Amino acid sequence: MTVSEADIQTFRRELHQIPELALAEFQTHDYLLKKVQSWQTDFMTIREVPExxxxxxVRFEGSHPKRTIGYRSDIDALPITEDTQLPFSSIHDGRMHACGHDVHMSLALAITKYFSEHQPEDHVIIFFQPAEEEKSGGKLAYELNLFEGQWRPDEFYGIHDQPDLPAGTLSTLAGTLFAGTAELKVDVIGQGGHAAYPHLVHDPIVGAAELITTLQTVVSRGVDPIEGGVVSIGTIQGGFANNVIPDRVHLEGTVRSMTLAGLKTMMARIQKIADGIALANDLTIEVSLESGSYLPVENDPKLAENLINYMTEDDNINFELAKPAMTGEDFGYLLQHIPGVMLWLGVNDSHPLHSAKLNIDEAALMSGFLALKSFLVYRMTQGD
Incomplete structure (x- = not known):
């Protein structure tokens, strides 16, 4: 075995120490580049992107290619102060791999190392993607035409770690795995004044309160209950004294749907509600809804069924069917353009994703790599 458990553990621990935020992953990039350069072969091309x-x-030339298989790993971290007390905790204050991208990168490096020593039958492209957590890295990459010509995969695969699953368990479904999401930002603008004379003002706090309440009908009365959706407000900012009505209130939240059509319908409904409340209360309500690259993660049914059948029948792989989740992931943008499959990888922790205490079970690393590697090798034996 050319890739050992110690190799993957080392990758993960060294990457865990150097988390960086979206589009600023320079130390991470240099670490990854140094590793893949150390495995350079004559059938392997390394590509950097100035833009x-x-x-x-990384692209591997297949020995008897029938297709190009893509594998994607995100590389950015979150603005969270780590609280795990691990000896390899983040050395960057206020930044942490609290969503498991250190795990994702480690498995991608392991797959890269394996194929550098075992030339794949099909062409293989490994994509280390920046800016998954924000700034739409998947969308940026696609719009820069990174996946054109020999660099375009015929199918794309990727994982996301899941603390609720046993370490090393793989899980997915044929269909939509994760929701599409949009960032909601709202400014309710009125005319402030003395709280004792409310008839002389246009109160943005009352308007904001009405808006927040009415937004709950977007899902309960505007979405098919079988499909579902989410509208949640996470921040409210407005006012500065108990006896002063302010001029402005700012709100931020998230909108989520399991289908792209559903997300668009919800976004349109939110705008109509805001316009109506603004008119009724003599306010201005400015709404920003940005989905970026966080479109639904829609697994290609044929590719997903093929993967599920393989993993279900392999006694060495712990696999279970997944249920759809309202999690957002910008791999969804790439899957709107290139068919593929995303899977959960169980990492067995009592703390959720994005927790300062997230501490994955490293037993997931080797079993996850072996399952993914064996599937990719199997896929290359198939004719279609």
Missing amino acids: LPTALL
Whole structure:
């Protein structure tokens, strides 16, 4: 075995120490580049992207290619102060791999190392993608035409770690795995004044309160209950004294749907509600809804069924069917353009994703790599 458990553990621990935020993953990029350069072979091409300088792609020329298989790993971290007390905790204050991208990168490096020593039958592209957590790295990469010509995969695969699953368990479904999401930002603008004379003002706090309440009908009365959706307000900012009505209130939240059509319908409904409340209360309500690259993660049914059948029948792989989740992931943008499959990888922790205490079970690393590697090798034996 050319890739050992110690190798993957080392990748993960060293990457865990150097988390960086979206589009600023320069130390991470240099670490990844140094590793893949150390495995350089004559059937392997390393590609950097000046327009997206923290991105990195590796292409393996297949020995008897029938297709090009893509594998994607995100590389950015979150603005969270780590609280795990691990000896390899983040050395960057206020930044942490609290969503498991250190795990994602480690498995991608392991797959890269394996194929550098075992030339694949099909062409293989490994994509280390910046800016998944924000700034739409998947969308940026696609719009920069990174996946054109020999660099375009016929199918794309990727994982996301899941603390609720046993370490090393793989899980997915044929269909939509994760929701599409949009960032909601709202400014309710009125005319402030003394709280004792409310008839002389246009109160943005009352308007904001009405808006927040009415937004709950977007899902309960505007979405098919079988399909579902989410509208949640996470921040409210407005006012500065108990006896002063302010001029402005700012709100931020998230909108989520399991289908792209559903997301568009919800976004249109939110705008109509805001316009109506603004008119009724003599306010101005400015709404920003940005989905970026966070479109639904829609697994290609044929590719997903093929993967599920393989993993279900392999006694060495712990696999279970997944249920759809309202999680957002910008791999969804790439899957709108290139068919593929995303899977959960169980990492067995009591703390959720984005927790300062997230501490994955490293037993997931080797079993996850072996399952993914064996599937990719199997896929290359198939004719279609």
